[in-house]
Amino acid sequence: MKKKGCLILFLVICVTGMIGCQKELPGKQKVVWNVTCPAGFEMMTAEETFKNYEEKLNVILDEKKVGYEVEIEPIAAETGKNEVDILKEKKSQGKQADVITILGGLINTEAPEQNVELYKECAENQILSSLDELLESDAGEELKKVIPKEDLENARINGKTYGISAVFPMIDATVYSKDTLQEIGIDPKKLSADIFENEQMFREVKEKTGFAPYQVRGTSIYTKGKYWINSSCPVLGYREDTGFINLLDTKEYREYMRKMWQWKQEGLLKILGFETTNNEKCIVTDEYAMENYRMERYEVKAENNGKEETLYVVPNIEQDNVDPYWGDNKSGIASWSKNRQYAEDFLVRLFTDEEIANLIQFGERGTDYSLDEEGKAIVKQQSNIITRYFGYQYTNPMITYSTPTMSEDKLAYAKEYHEKYEGNLPRGFRMDVRPIAEEVKKVNQIYDAVITSEEEKNQTLEWKLYTLNVENTDQAIDEIVSKVDDAGMGKIVEETNRQLKEWQEKNGQ
Template sequence: MGGLKMKMKKILALAACAILSTSIFAGCSGSSSQSKNNEPVKLKWYTIGSEPKDIKLVEAEANKYLLKKMNATIDMQFIDYGDYTQKLGVTINSGENFDLAFTCSWAGDYSGNAVKGGFLELNDYLKTTGKGMNDAIDKRFWDGATINGKIYGVPNQKEISTAPMWVFTKEYIDKYKIPYEKLHTLQDLEPWLKIIKEKEPDVVPLYITKGFSGPQYFDQLVDPVGVEYGDSSLTIKNMFETDKMKSDLETLRKYYKLGYINADSATAQDDKAVKRFTTKGDGQPFAEKLWSKDLNYEVVATPIMDSYITNGSTTGSMIAVSSNSKNKEKSVEFLNLLNTDKYLRNLINYGIEGTHYTKMGEGQIKIIEANRKKYEIGYYTVGNLFITDVLSNEPKDKWDIFRKFNDAAKSSPALGFKFDRSGVSNEIAAVNNVLEEFKATLYSGSVDIDEYLPKLNSKLKEQGIDKIIKEMQKQIDEWKKTK
């Protein structure tokens, strides 16, 4: 009889667990592991970039606060930009128990890892534990994060659109009275590159590094397949078969032959010591101030084209919870705090007041120069930027200006369309291998376009790009009917 009672207790306990669970991933095993003996939960957080020297100092300060607020601590693990996607993929595939990870459209493979079950589905959590951040973050970011009706990552609220810019060294703009605000296309630069080449022999007129992608007028839904901006017909194309891309590549080739581009453009990493007249950057309001701080000299910038909201830009920076985490509820609780709590967000962003920065009054801070290099982190990678204090050389209404910038951006005609890659995943992998082989060289200007571009497109066809285009066209035509 006692044995029967014990069995009934177990059955009732399991039933209660099933009822209380808000998600298939939010089961009792996760909850019990984090509340056992009321011990603090340690959240392991993978993020992108180089580890700051003072990270342990800042973590210790954050953890004092987190222990009081939610009985938890964080352990941030940094992975360099170039290694991040591959290393996170290995971590997820190995089944490692971690809690949080940076992910996005360009690193950490948000859609791929979400679809294959690496990230926790958050929809139910956003109604409860995560309601604060759900309300605080622009709905368009959440829309961008949605895959087949489900959300697998918390967007780091920032600029919502892609805004490619030419970044100019102000010294030469002033010296030669260059009307930089009128320069937009790659072709607009030509007369000024010529002047710099002739009059400033120690300066690279157009500085290109391995990550350069050239001006783009195209929403890549899967690199290099997608829709041209402004194309309401939603015709799916290979970007490298468009007239605009060919024209820009030919211009880059011309500039390279004229000596306007650095000779090592296909392989160069960004060497900040290289004197340059202009380079390309992906910007937002006040980007010039951040670039100037980074380079230690003043730069100015002008937009290459209108800014567009794309599926890629709305998922340009996110933090996901691992579906393998033993601390799912606490992980969401921490993300909610990170996106709504000004003190915590400033601490992770800027470091410790009095050590890394000083207060300039309400909502504004000044970095302490002597310790600047001890705590540098990608501000946009660690939560809601719109609740951080602004820097001393920025206007106090900076985030209001960002909101206006976001509201003024145009939408890609394909915004909201989510491509189901499952039927062409092998072809996508094969195409990516071809792009790895060709892209940096092609964008460098160092090869003959008439020879190299057809060779690239031929290899893309061999690896199944037409199958990707056909499948995407079929899906987007169906999606268009629902708009």
């Protein structure tokens, strides 16, 4: 189950008003910003947090003399009602709403029938109005300068754009302990981006030191193939040359599993938590896992067990899976807004003003984050959880400060990423899981991408394969593929490809 953050939403709100067109607007008006909250976020806490940022936002708006102030109204799902239902009620009751920020909502792999594509539902239920006219205006040209065209294409629903967002795409990376590499005499510059091409070096490390150089929590179906992974059914993936397929039955997955199993047998790899002890030495481990947004190699400082360590990050530039929507959060204009001019001004500022975007993504400088000697943002651990984990979803991360793990030129990085990895994705296509919810639920019960059941650990074949505790990976995969096929994987693949074909015909693709 994945949760998409909403905490940052409050941040976005407070800052949004500062950005946008530079012209002053006549009069002093009120813009109501409805923001949806993530699942599990208490409304009382949300309202208190939003109120705090609302005050700061309005101070900024007043300094910019925009002619309006912002009132933030958080929205959270209730028993028997999702966010779309609540927004429908607001519309039918004529309650003021001007700008709306929609989060991706809850992705429940255990109960996929509960999953709702909030942005798509808001567009198709006339909650959000079209932004096409705005995007063709001078203000729209400013937006297009700082939002990748691929993200604007992804936002189209039935040929129209109802919301905007910018996705700062992440690249898989292998993170090595530079300190340990130097200790045993390995030049990090000689490491290959493909970890399996470092096999000879790993063997030398094993012979020289006796320890397994590689530590992992478990295997992954996300490691090879450049597939677009479906969030509701994580073993369902798309690639242009294959369409939607079962990832468990791909050549890439089988080859990866054979190699990982071989390394485990030869002592080059150990499973964290099962075969390792605390602080057991290695040169690369999942414990170093971090979000990487750079294609070039680099070093970064990190704290490990109370002491600072230098890590050497090698982006895995030749094999990356994609998530083009990344939660599908969107900001748009309420279809019943009577303040269209002010709402558009506020929306544009949210995505084009660096000062506001930095506040939304990182919080207050000095309190929530600082800048290092290179001008990189260092987020403080005691900062608000919203800014720390979710801030980027409510603004434009393309124009904010970079952190040490981010490319300096974010727009150039995103452009290269889209060209290198995403190819000709069916941009704008969103699977409707409802016709196959029962089959998806059964398949996910057999093999979810992240196996978390404590009761089943070391008992099920799926968990044994995940931790490489099997005699033959191909035989284990065959058994699991047979089980998911019996659960309805074939119907899932068939229905998703049918939906894709129908969407392509409707949209002329």
